[in-house]
Amino acid sequence: MVGSRLARPAAQLLRSSPSALPRSSFQRVSAPAVSRWRTYASGSKEMTVRDALNEAMAEEMEKNSKVFVLGEEVAQYNGAYKVTKGLLDRFGEKRVIDSPITESGFAGLTVGAALAGLHPICEFMTFNFAMQAIDQIINSAAKTHYMSGGIQPCNITFRGPNGFASGVAAQHSQDYTAWYGSIPGLKVVAPYSSEDAKGLLKAAIRDPNPVVVLENELLYGLQFEMSEEAQSDEFVIPFGKAKIERPGKDITMVTLSRCVGQCLVAAEQLKSKYGVEAEVINLRSIKPMDVEAIVKSVKKTGLMMAVESGFPSFGVGAELIALTCEYAFDYLDAPPIRVTGAEVPTPYAQKLEEMAFPSEQLIVDYAAKLLKV
Amino acid sequence: MATRRIVTGLRGALAAWATPLRQHGLRGGMVCSQCQKRWSSVSQRPGSDRVNFPGAVNSLFTTGLEFKRATEDDAMPTYRYLDQEGTVVDKAHSVDLSNEQILKIYRDMVTVSIMDLIMFDAQRQGKISFYMVSAGEEGIAVGSSSALSHNDPVFAQYREHGVYIHRGTSISEFINQCFSTTHDLGKGRNMPVHYGSAKQHVHTVSSTLATQLPQASGAAYALKLANLANPTDEQRVVACYFGEGAASEGDFHAALNIAATRSCPVLFICRNNGYAISTPTLDQYRGDGIASRGVGYGIDTVRVDGNDVFAMRRATLEARALALSGGGRPVLIEAMSYRVSHHSTSDDSFAYRAKVEVEDWKRRDNPITRLRKYMEAREMWDEEKEKTLRSDLRQEVLKAYRAAEKEKKPALSGVITDVYKEMTEEQMEQLRRVKRLVETYPEEYDLSEFDGGMDSVDEVLNGKYQGPSSAKVS
Numbered sequence: 001m002v003g004s005r006l007a008r009p010a011a012q013l014l015r016s017s018p019s020a021l022p023r024s025s026f027q028r029v030s031a032p033a034v035s036r037w038r039t040y041a042s043g044s045k046e047m048t049v050r051d052a053l054n055e056a057m058a059e060e061m062e063k064n065s066k067v068f069v070l071g072e073e074v075a076q077y078n079g080a081y082k083v084t085k086g087l088l089d090r091f092g093e094k095r096v097i098d099s100p101i102t103e104s105g106f107a108g109l110t111v112g113a114a115l116a117g118l119h120p121i122c123e124f125m126t127f128n129f130a131m132q133a134i135d136q137i138i139n140s141a142a143k144t145h146y147m148s149g150g151i152q153p154c155n156i157t158f159r160g161p162n163g164f165a166s167g168v169a170a171q172h173s174q175d176y177t178a179w180y181g182s183i184p185g186l187k188v189v190a191p192y193s194s195e196d197a198k199g200l201l202k203a204a205i206r207d208p209n210p211v212v213v214l215e216n217e218l219l220y221g222l223q224f225e226m227s228e229e230a231q232s233d234e235f236v237i238p239f240g241k242a243k244i245e246r247p248g249k250d251i252t253m254v255t256l257s258r259c260v261g262q263c264l265v266a267a268e269q270l271k272s273k274y275g276v277e278a279e280v281i282n283l284r285s286i287k288p289m290d291v292e293a294i295v296k297s298v299k300k301t302g303l304m305m306a307v308e309s310g311f312p313s314f315g316v317g318a319e320l321i322a323l324t325c326e327y328a329f330d331y332l333d334a335p336p337i338r339v340t341g342a343e344v345p346t347p348y349a350q351k352l353e354e355m356a357f358p359s360e361q362l363i364v365d366y367a368a369k370l371l372k373v
Numbered sequence: 374m375a376t377r378r379i380v381t382g383l384r385g386a387l388a389a390w391a392t393p394l395r396q397h398g399l400r401g402g403m404v405c406s407q408c409q410k411r412w413s414s415v416s417q418r419p420g421s422d423r424v425n426f427p428g429a430v431n432s433l434f435t436t437g438l439e440f441k442r443a444t445e446d447d448a449m450p451t452y453r454y455l456d457q458e459g460t461v462v463d464k465a466h467s468v469d470l471s472n473e474q475i476l477k478i479y480r481d482m483v484t485v486s487i488m489d490l491i492m493f494d495a496q497r498q499g500k501i502s503f504y505m506v507s508a509g510e511e512g513i514a515v516g517s518s519s520a521l522s523h524n525d526p527v528f529a530q531y532r533e534h535g536v537y538i539h540r541g542t543s544i545s546e547f548i549n550q551c552f553s554t555t556h557d558l559g560k561g562r563n564m565p566v567h568y569g570s571a572k573q574h575v576h577t578v579s580s581t582l583a584t585q586l587p588q589a590s591g592a593a594y595a596l597k598l599a600n601l602a603n604p605t606d607e608q609r610v611v612a613c614y615f616g617e618g619a620a621s622e623g624d625f626h627a628a629l630n631i632a633a634t635r636s637c638p639v640l641f642i643c644r645n646n647g648y649a650i651s652t653p654t655l656d657q658y659r660g661d662g663i664a665s666r667g668v669g670y671g672i673d674t675v676r677v678d679g680n681d682v683f684a685m686r687r688a689t690l691e692a693r694a695l696a697l698s699g700g701g702r703p704v705l706i707e708a709m710s711y712r713v714s715h716h717s718t719s720d721d722s723f724a725y726r727a728k729v730e731v732e733d734w735k736r737r738d739n740p741i742t743r744l745r746k747y748m749e750a751r752e753m754w755d756e757e758k759e760k761t762l763r764s765d766l767r768q769e770v771l772k773a774y775r776a777a778e779k780e781k782k783p784a785l786s787g788v789i790t791d792v793y794k795e796m797t798e799e800q801m802e803q804l805r806r807v808k809r810l811v812e813t814y815p816e817e818y819d820l821s822e823f824d825g826g827m828d829s830v831d832e833v834l835n836g837k838y839q840g841p842s843s844a845k846v847s
Binding site for chain 1: 558563626
């Protein structure tokens with residue numbers, strides 16, 4: 001265990017500032033492309049995903065004294081990824097709590113606090129470490145309301161970075177969306193932009209059910225536009241509603257989290273290279289899922305591809321394609337396809353790592369194949 | 374990383390400096406017994422005779438290299454109030470209960486044992502799928518429960534029927550849970566013996582071993598905040614029960630460590646009954662039982678004779694007061710006992726222990742007979758009363774049993790409600806389909822056994838389902 005802790009991304013943060021992660025070339029994510037597809041009211045401003053998450057927690061803690069944050073290094077150190085920056089100073093040590101290094105222990109503690117009526121936010125340094133606590137998340141948090149006959153709510157938010165990161169190899173960069181997405185009793189969201197991050201996290205904290213918020217380490221430092229509406233402390237995004245990030249008529253790309261940005265870049269390339277218009281659907285919420293949005297889009301385009309960063313077997317892509325076939329089979333002009341992570345434990349070597357996750361080029365290639373262009 | 378750990382440690386120690394420990398009258402380098410925070414200067418004084426590392430602030434230097442291990446000779450002593458013959462051995466203290474209260478404790482223990490016999494047979498007859506009896510451990514549950522406030526939340530494992538009975542759960546409530554009738558508070562969703570009750574402030578039993586321990590620490594943290602915010606309200610603690618086998622799970626260690634570092638008012642009550650299903654304690658752990666671990670985590674710990682209901686009560690009373698002192702702290706009670714019963718109905722313990730061993734324990738020491746001897750010596754009890762009590766309780770259990778057999782099954786909608794606090798669109802659609810299907814083929818689906826038939830489904834579809842009337846536990 002000690003060995004794996006040494007490789008924690010937090011260790012890298014100690015050495016350098018968060019914005020200067022080693023091998024930052026991997027961070028060429030497509031945030032700027034987004035702004036081309038959005039028009040904002042004049043009151044909009046730029047904000048990083050990190051700050052949006054921070055703002056969401058601060059606003060909810062301000063609003064409701066039952067909300068508190070617990071996790072490793074969330075207080076004194078301001079969070080391994082600085083997401084909880086400043087919260088200790090603002091809310092004190094009773095509500096921003098550094099935990100001993102014991103995921104099952106502090107996840108269990110937050111579940112217990114939720115059962116006792118508080119509204120905890122349980123931060124995992126990454127969801128890779130939440131595997132130690134998955135029994136608490138699934139067997140206790142997700143099932144208690146049902147198994148108690150509906151008398152015992154468990155208002156808890158599990159959050160932290162999930163999915164691919166850079167240069168931290170097999171045990172620190174994998175995607176758990178499919179794991180949590182398969183559990184009745186959990187709600188699961190995966191924000192992409194700063195607006196997503198703020199709106200979904202706030203909704204998660206307010207939701208009476210246990211919610212898993214799957215963030216992404218590589219998105220934390222990216223700047224996105226925040227509309228005037230999103231800057232309000234009453235801004236929440238409802239669960240189960242996807243967002244059309246880019247409208248199009250030729251092919252539907254259903255995606256989530258960091259892959260949204262990659263799809264937006266791929267869509268631009270498809271347009272400039274082949275003149276096709278791809279529609280990019282940002283799922284936002286994995287459970288419940290907005291099947292209607294997918295069906296509507298497929299009706300229009302006739303082609304569907306799922307893009308996600310998890311392992312291919314039994315994954316989110318598999319689920320998306322199954323749902324599309326169940327509800328929109330008659331509108332499909334070709335078998336739907338999925339672009340996913342590779343069926344290997346994430347390698348450390350940079351070039352191998354690049355091949356283990358979907359790239360923009362890969363998305364373009366598969367889309368072109370499906371489009372027969 | 375190693376560098377960072379130390380840096381964080383330093384910073385922690387420096388921050389702890391800021392807390393006003395002087396008001397507790399502490400000298401440098403001591404661990405404050407009230408807030409349990411370490412307070413020390415991390416600088417090493419020249420010529421000091423002890424280590425001043427942040428991780429061990431008051432350790433003397435030595436030239437003798439010695440490895441330490443607990444031996445049988447220095448095992449922690451076991452507190453008892455009564456001996457096996459029911460004679461008071463702790464003469465310094467008197468029993469703080471009226472005769473009536475003692476009789477209630479006795480009655481509660483006997484109730485558990487009689488209900489257990491009948492429900493065990495019910496499983497053998499195929500009426501229920503599973504059951505777990507408490508034989509030999511009634512004293513731990515009832516004795517500790519008698520020392521708690523009714524409002525103290527309880528996280529039970531599965532052998533604490535005595536807690537529920539003592540708090541007022543009726544026999545009929547138990548049996549309805551085991552038979553999964555419409556009166557089961559859990560709506561037939563749990564295995565038998567997995568009781569939970571908002572009214573009695575007992576959380577639903579969880580099958581997964583030891584998960585209740587860190588949850589108890591968390592609930593205790595919530596109580597700590599509530600106690601601090603409302604000092605004039607009743608100050609509460611959490612009671613958490615588990616077996617010595619569960620203490621091998623990682624959750625046990627996590628729970629004790631986190632409760633100690635966050636100073637949570639929680640009583641960890643370990644039932645050390647000698648066996649974890651088939652595994653004897655010798656294969657379960659080495660060292661001085663579970664109690665020694667509490668000491669290792671810096672938790673106030675006591676070992677008690679679990680067959681002595683008065684000792685359990687006194688230890689729990691003291692532990693509760695301790696847990697509430699100085700803003701809250703955890704306490705560990707290791708209650709020693711012997712599991713007279715099989716682990717559950719799925720177990721035949723004579724495959725791994727001699728029947729004579731069990732018979733010997735049954736005869737030699739038992740919490741019920743011990744209290745009975747105490748009461749008989751004071752002429753509170755006799756053979757006649759014993760016979761009447763047992764026969765009355767047997768009738769009461771059988772009556773509830775027969776009534777439960779005739780009860781309806783839980784409402785049909787219960788299969789899908791409460792997965793989330795509010796119904797999802799998908800769930801509503803599924804329910805609509807169920808309704809359509811059942812109404813299209815009525816001869817294929819007999820709803821007469823389900824409480825309310827299709828009404829419960831209609832109630833949900835019409836948006837009238839509001840969840841159970843009782844809001845929540847604790």
